[in-house]
Structure formats: structure tokens, C-alpha cells
Amino acid sequence: xxxxxxxxxxVIGSGISGGWAxxxxxxxxxxxxxxERGRNVVHLKDYPTATMGPWEFPHRGxxxxxxxxxxxxxSSCSYYTEATxxxxxxxxxxxxxxxxxxxxxxxxxxxxxxxxxxRQTQRMSDFEFNAPARDGFAVDWPVRYKDIAPWYSHVEKxxxxxxxxxxxxxxxxxxxxxxxxxxxxxKEVRSRIISHYADRxxxxxxxAHLTKPQHIHLQQGRGQCQARNMCNRGCxxxxxxxxxSSTIPxxxxxxxxxxxxxxxxxxxxxxxxxxxxxxxxxxDAHTKKATEYYARIIFVNASALNTNLILLNSTSxxxxxGLGNDNGLxxxxxxxxxxxxxxSGSFEGYExxxxxxxxxxxxxxxxxxxxYKHDMDFLGGYMIRLMAQRRRGADSEETIGAKFKxxxxxxxxxxxxxxxxxxTIPKESNYVYLSKEETDPYGIPQLVTSVDYDDNDDRxxxxxxxxxxxxxxxxxxxxxxxxxxxxxxxxxxxxMGGVRMGRDPKTSLLNGWNQLHACPNVLVTDGxxxxxxxxxxPSLTYMAFTARAVHHVVExxxxxxx
Ligand SMILES: Cc1cc2nc3c(=O)[nH]c(=O)nc-3n(C[C@H](O)[C@H](O)[C@H](O)COP(=O)(O)OP(=O)(O)OC[C@H]3O[C@@H](n4cnc5c(N)ncnc54)[C@H](O)[C@@H]3O)c2cc1C
Numbered sequence: 001x002x003x004x005x006x007x008x009x010x011v012i013g014s015g016i017s018g019g020w021a022x023x024x025x026x027x028x029x030x031x032x033x034x035x036e037r038g039r040n041v042v043h044l045k046d047y048p049t050a051t052m053g054p055w056e057f058p059h060r061g062x063x064x065x066x067x068x069x070x071x072x073x074x075s076s077c078s079y080y081t082e083a084t085x086x087x088x089x090x091x092x093x094x095x096x097x098x099x100x101x102x103x104x105x106x107x108x109x110x111x112x113x114x115x116x117x118x119r120q121t122q123r124m125s126d127f128e129f130n131a132p133a134r135d136g137f138a139v140d141w142p143v144r145y146k147d148i149a150p151w152y153s154h155v156e157k158x159x160x161x162x163x164x165x166x167x168x169x170x171x172x173x174x175x176x177x178x179x180x181x182x183x184x185x186x187k188e189v190r191s192r193i194i195s196h197y198a199d200r201x202x203x204x205x206x207x208a209h210l211t212k213p214q215h216i217h218l219q220q221g222r223g224q225c226q227a228r229n230m231c232n233r234g235c236x237x238x239x240x241x242x243x244x245s246s247t248i249p250x251x252x253x254x255x256x257x258x259x260x261x262x263x264x265x266x267x268x269x270x271x272x273x274x275x276x277x278x279x280x281x282x283x284d285a286h287t288k289k290a291t292e293y294y295a296r297i298i299f300v301n302a303s304a305l306n307t308n309l310i311l312l313n314s315t316s317x318x319x320x321x322g323l324g325n326d327n328g329l330x331x332x333x334x335x336x337x338x339x340x341x342x343x344s345g346s347f348e349g350y351e352x353x354x355x356x357x358x359x360x361x362x363x364x365x366x367x368x369x370x371x372y373k374h375d376m377d378f379l380g381g382y383m384i385r386l387m388a389q390r391r392r393g394a395d396s397e398e399t400i401g402a403k404f405k406x407x408x409x410x411x412x413x414x415x416x417x418x419x420x421x422x423x424t425i426p427k428e429s430n431y432v433y434l435s436k437e438e439t440d441p442y443g444i445p446q447l448v449t450s451v452d453y454d455d456n457d458d459r460x461x462x463x464x465x466x467x468x469x470x471x472x473x474x475x476x477x478x479x480x481x482x483x484x485x486x487x488x489x490x491x492x493x494x495x496m497g498g499v500r501m502g503r504d505p506k507t508s509l510l511n512g513w514n515q516l517h518a519c520p521n522v523l524v525t526d527g528x529x530x531x532x533x534x535x536x537x538p539s540l541t542y543m544a545f546t547a548r549a550v551h552h553v554v555e556x557x558x559x560x561x562x
Contacts, residue, residue, distance in 0.1 A: 007033040007258070008557075010280055010295040012265045012310065015112020017526040017542040018301030019243030019251070020155070024550035025299075026256040030557075033293055034248075034257060035282060037264040037302075038108035041087075041115065043221075043244045047234030049083045057082045076491060077105045079116055084232045087116045095446055097435055102449035103490035104305060110261060111244035112303060113493070116232040119208040119240050119360060121161050121540040122383075123152050123172045127371050128534035135374045138333060138426045138532045139502040142512030145172065151544035151551075159241035159543070160217050162225075162361075163206030171203070171366040171536070178211040179204045183355040185347050185388035185414045186363050192475040199368045200471070202386060205361030208241035208540075220246050229358035240360070262286060264442045267314040268298060268323050268522060276521045277323070283442040297521045297553055297562055301546070304527035305334075305432055308498040309447045311524075312434050324509050324516035330499060332431040334451050335533045337494040338382070338422030340484050341461045343468040345477035347388065347414040354390065354411055362387040367423075367535040369463070378459035380423030383535040384468060388416045416477050418468040422460045423535050424453070426497050451489045494538055499528035514549040521562050525549050 008030035011021045022034045040046070054060045061083045067075045074080055074088040089106040096104055107113040126145040133140040149172070156175040163176040182190065182204055190202040209225040210217050217223075222238030222245055231240050238245040251257040262285040269292065271278045279294035300307045308331050314323035322330045367381035391412025398404040424430075430452065434445035465482045472480050502508020505517035508531070514523045525546035527538055534541075556562045 005291070005293045007031050007293065007295040009033075009297045009299065010035060010293055011299040011301055012280065013112060013300070013302040013306070013526070014110045014243055014248060014259065015107070015301065015303060015526075016114045016117070016243060016539050017546045018112070018299070019114065019247035020543045020546040021299040021301055021525060021550055022251040022257055023247040024547050025554070026251040026254040028550065028554045030256060030554070032251070032257050033295065034251070034259045035263045035265055035280065035293070036110050036259065036261045037285060038110065038261065040259070040261045041109045041111050041234070041244055043234070043238065043242075043249060044236060047236065048086070049233045050230065050236045052083065073103050074105060076103055076488070077493065079118070079232050083230070084116060087232070093441070095438070095440060097438060097446050097448040099448050099450040100452045101488045102451050103488045104449065104495070105490065105493050106303070110248065110259065111242050114242040115234055115244060117539060118537075119231065120205055120537040121156075121208050122206055122364075122536040123174055124148075124534045124536050124541050125170050125172050127170050127367070128532065128536070131370070131380070132532050135370065135379055137379055139500065139504070139507045141531045142501055142503045148541075148544050148548060151548040152540065154547050155540065155543040157214075158216060159208050159246060160210040160213065160222070161206055161540075162209050162211040164204055166201065166203045168201060168203070168366055170368075170371060171364075174206065176206065177214075180207075180211070180359045180361050182363050183388060184350050184353045185416065186386065188350070189347070189386070189388060189416055189472075189475040189477070190363065193471050196474050197471065200365050202363055202365050205364050205385075207361040209360050210239055220250060222246065225360065227357035227359060229360055231360065264444070265302065265310055266290065266442065266444055267310060268300070270314065270316040270318060270323060270519065272316065272318045277519055283444070285442070288442065296557065297523065299546075299549075300522060300524045300528070301526045304495045304498060304530075305447060305449070307524055307526055307528040308432050309434065309444070311499060313445060319518070323522060324518045326518050327506055327509075329507070330509055331433050332428050332498065333426035333500055334430045334432055334495065334497045335424045335426040335530070336451070336489050336496065337492040337533060338424050338453070338457050338460060339420065339487050339492045340422070340457070341420040341464040341468065341482070342417065342485060343419075343465060343472060343480060343482040344415060344417045345472050345480035347416050347477055350414060376463065378456045378463065379425050380456070380460065381535050382420045382422035382460055382464050384464070385419045385421060386417070388414055390414055416472060416475070418472065420461070420464040420468070421535055421537070422457070422464065423533050425456055426500070426532055427454070432498060449490070453489065494527070494533070496527040496530035496533055496538060499524045500531045501529050502531060513552045514545055515553075523549050523553065
């Protein structure tokens, strides 16, 4: 056992990226303190709603008016329901200031948002890593696909990702288990679209679900996904990846992990004489007592915006504006995903066909904009999510009674949906900072968010709405409707940036190994490091960069460089 309060490494946050940091560091033989501000959530034991039927909930699992009134921010996340709300923070307990509307969705518990995420996992490609330098936005990524590809493989094998090897440069293949299947209408729509648009392949989504568990997954105690689609309650089969079912128990089994819950990290301690960080200050969530813990390296994985908050709050004589913030860019260039556009319509035919089970993914059209050159009137691109399903209940004039009930037992018409997952371009004017007046219940300054869409985002939405409508029309979809939902930033749940990576300490906070340029024994491997967003779901990328960063610092520590 290490001496009291002294560890080889401290990891702040036990969510998707922190779980990976803890696992990899423990496996390397280091004594790790994993600090988590929330309560413990033990796999299987602490999933109170995992097997409940709708009839067992007082409100059939829906969110209530009281939920909306008491938690207007958290409840505006579509995944917040009576069945999942215990994994979302209560708004009043964790205040922040929205200078511009920003729906900050948080899960403060062991496992973080890994319990409630939607598990879609795609690799980024060189199209995204090259884009900032080529098209002149953000800064050049200090990494390319070849640097991160082995780490994607490393992560995918362990978490289990289902998908098809599609051979696309814009969405590189991974280490896949059996893919989910498109249904008959999706296949029909697909073949009609791809025969008209050579640049728009349609593939089945890739997601962190075990369709064919391997030995490594059985060793984790996880089993095959049962396609229940009740995932965000916690899965009793371990069918999807969460830190709780996978990385944290794995790290615990090494005997090297100390998991300390209810511990709110206030700031990182910097020692000017030693020229490095020496530990962290922690506030006990219940007693509010402050304690210090020490380590040789510190991984900050509190989720992008909380990581910005912790670093901004880590002030010292050497770093009066926040740890590593010599260039004043900490908190700036925050970006997110643009989910504003949606297009749908009805599909005639295949009335005698149905589908089995609840598939945890959808079909995808990988980004086809600004790929080989910048040829649109906007920067960035979008991925399209495509799904066909039968309406619940055949057409009925009745809204109550026996006839209505009968109609409900029949499948309704086929409907086809497309929605966008767009890139937003990191810019200095999208930023977060610390309030000088308001503190949270732990005496920590509240985070202020000043993040919004711009004209580029509007042009992206416009292009998506036009292209998606045309594609559905080409596919024979009728009654096409389209719309811009103007989703509040943040509700996309992909907040990124503020501590971006780059080659130059003058224009970035982190080097190519996720180390603070100015304090290399502090690493940020959650979404804070993202130089640009790409169009992919980002969490797989956080996990891969985390594993790569751990491997690097372990080598450096062995050489005595850290
Ligand atoms: C409903 C929903 C659906 C999503 N779907 C997808 C998807 O399909 N694909 C995808 O890639 N991503 C998805 N995401 C995003 C994904 O959940 C996040 O990208 C991911 O969880 C980020 O990992 P993280 O480790 O940075 O943060 P988290 O998983 O949020 O973990 C951060 C942890 O740090 C702790 N913490 C915070 N502050 C402190 C502090 N001061 N001291 C100590 N501990 C602290 C938190 O309590 C938390 O446990 C989704 C998110 C939501 C909410």
C-alpha cells in the first residue's frame, strides 16, 4: 500500500475516459487514486430500474410535469425518464451560469455518463485530423489517424463494438463483432439512394454492444446484448460498455485501484520549485472538509467542461489564470455536435413485413461534405442517421376504446427518418469561464457557458435539410416533412474543447500526448482535448487517446522523465 494520500497517479472522474485511464494505469502496475465526485454505482447492484416493466412505474416510465419543473435542464435531455433520472444530476444541486442558453447534461456518479450514453462509436479518420490545417480553422491536430489507429483497436477489442467492415476511408473499420442488421425498408431505401449518389454509402451503425462476446468480455463478467434497449438504466447483462461493468471492476481486480467517491476535486496543486503538479485538493461532498492527495501524474477526466473548470480553478503564482494557461486560451474554442436537422416521411409497401427486437443502433450515411476538398459554402460536415420503422398502431379515427385498442395491436405504416450529426467549428467566441461572484455548494466558482451556433451551423443545417429531402424523395418516400429543431447547444451531449491539443504552446494547451505543454505531468484525455469535433460520436476517440496517453506516460515514468 502507498503511504496515506500518496499515489503514483490520480485520475479525476470515473466516467468513460477516467475508467480507461484507471484501467490502463493499474494494469501498468501503478497505484492509482480514482476520485469521483458522485456516489458509487456498483454494476448490477445499483441499477434499480433495469428490469422493470412500464406498468411498474407510477408514470409508466415517462418524465412528469414535476420533473420538467424541478429539473428543466436535465429533463430536456431526451434520455431523461422516470426509468433513468437517478443517473442525471439534479439542476438545483449543481448550478452553473448560462450566459447564452446551454443545456449541460451531467451524470455525477461512478461511471459518469457511461451509464446513460447511447453507445454509438465510430473512429475518426484523416479527413477530420487533416481538416483544420487544410481548411484553416482551429489549429492543426498534432496526431494523424495512423497514430491513433492501434489505440482504437486496443479499446474496441476490450469494450466490444459491433459493426460491419465497410472499407470506407471516411469511417475507418475497427475490430468489430457481428453487425446489427438493417430492416427491409432500410435496405430498400439504401439501394435506391446509393444507386443515385455514388458518394453516399449507407452502412449499419457501429455501437459498443456485445453481439458475440469474446473471452475478454466474459472475463469482465459481461454477456451478449439482449436488444432490450433499456440500456440507460444500466444493463444486467453487461451487454453494452459502461465503466461500471468493464474498466472499473477490471482496474479494481488488479489490486492497484483506490476508488474514492463523494470527493469533489477543487483544483490541482502546482509546486513552482518542482515545476510540476504535485496533487489535488478535494472537498468531501458531505462534510465539505478539504483534503489533499499527492501523485506523480494527474489525469483530468472530469468530462470536458468540468475539466475546464478544474484547470481554470487551479491558480497559483506561476499560473494565475489557471493551470497551463499561459496563452489565455483555456476555456476557449469549445465546440459540440449539431443535431438540429430532421427529415421524415412515409414509405409504401412491405406492409407484410416486420422486424424483431429493439436494435441499439441505426443506419448511417458517413459525412460526404468537404471531404476531398473544401467545396461547400460552409466548413465541416455532417453524418446522417437513417432509420425506418413501423408506426405503432394502424390508422384509427378512435382515440379511446376497443377499436382503438384493436388498431394498436396492428403495426402501422412504415416511416423513414433522417437526422443530422453535424460538426461545429471551434472558435474563440465559444468559451467557458469561472464566475467571480457565484460559487457552488462546495465553494467552487460556478462555470459560465457562452456557447452558441453561428452562420456556418445554419448553412450546414440548410444543406442537410435539402440533401436529406432529396435523398428520401429519390428513395420514393412520400409526405416528406423537414425541420430545424434549433436544439439548445449542450443538449447534443457532445461538448468538447477548451483545452485543445496542438503543436504550438502559443496556440494550444496540450501536446500530442495530451500533456499540458506547461505542466506535462497533468494530462487531459476527456473531450476537453478535442481540437475539432468531426462528425463522429466522440467517446471512442476519448478512450483511444486515453489509452495512448497512459502508455506514453508510463514509458516516461519508467525512464524517470516524469
Ligand atoms: C444521453 C447521452 C447519450 C450519449 N450518447 C453518446 C453516444 O452514442 N456516443 C458517444 O460517443 N457519446 C455519447 N454521449 C456522450 C458521452 O456520454 C460522453 O462523451 C462521455 O461520457 C464523456 O466521458 P468523460 O469521461 O469525459 O465524462 P463522463 O463520462 O461524464 O465522466 C466524468 C466523471 O467525472 C466526474 N467529475 C466531474 N467533476 C468532478 C470533480 N470536480 N471531481 C471529481 N469528479 C468529477 C463526474 O461525476 C463523472 O463521473 C452521450 C451522452 C449522453 C448524456
